[in-house]
Structure formats: structure tokens, C-alpha cells
Amino acid sequence: MHNLTLLSQAEKNRIELDKQAAYVVWQIKNAKRGYEAIAEVSNNIEDDDEREFFDNAVTKYKTKMGVA
Structure with missing residues (x-):
């Protein structure tokens, strides 16, 4: 178990981006x-690294959820 409040802001942002990626792929699938x-x-x-992280997460979730 991890205490998310101890994470840096950048790590928190990545968790949020990963959640957004999963949700948008779920919405498409459904x-x-x-x-x-x-x-x-x-x-x-706005941040190029964060956008790339999001795009990679979308690819990951499209594969996991079987979305072409």
C-alpha cells in the first residue's frame, strides 16, 4: 500500500493522466x-512529456481493452 500524498506533483500528474487514458479508452469501447x-x-x-505519457497510456489501455 502506498501513500499517494507522499508522491511528487509530477508523479501525481502521471497517475491522473493514466486514469484519464483508461477512462477515455473505456468510453470508446463502450x-x-x-x-x-x-x-x-x-x-x-501542454507539457510534451506528459502528452507522450498519456498517448503511451492510451496505447496500453487500447491493447488491454481490445480497442482497435
């Missing part, structure tokens, strides 16, 4: 949103 949702979220991330 026909709640279209694929443009990925671009909408990604385009709102």
Missing part, C-alpha cells in the same frame, strides 16, 4: 465517445 476524444484530451496537455 460507445460513449468516439476516437476524437483521445485527441481532445491529448491536445489539452
Whole structure:
């Protein structure tokens, strides 16, 4: 068990981005949103490293959830 409050802000941001990636792929899988949702979220991330992390997380979750 980890105390998330002890993480740095950057680590907390990555956890949040990972959650957002999982959620947007889940929404696509369940026909709640279209694929443009990925671009909408990604385009709102200002930091290049964070955007790349999000995009990689989306790829991970698309594979896990069987979304093409």
C-alpha cells in the first residue's frame, strides 16, 4: 500500500493522466465517445512529456481493452 500524498506533483500528474487514458479508452469501447476524444484530451496537455505519457497510456489501455 502506498501513500499517494507522499508522491511528487509530477508523479501525481502521471497517475491522473493514466486514469484519464483508461477512462477515455473505456468510453470508446463502450460507445460513449468516439476516437476524437483521445485527441481532445491529448491536445489539452501542454507539457510534451506528459502528452507522450498519456498517448503511451492510451496505447496500453487500447491493447488491454481490445480497442482497435
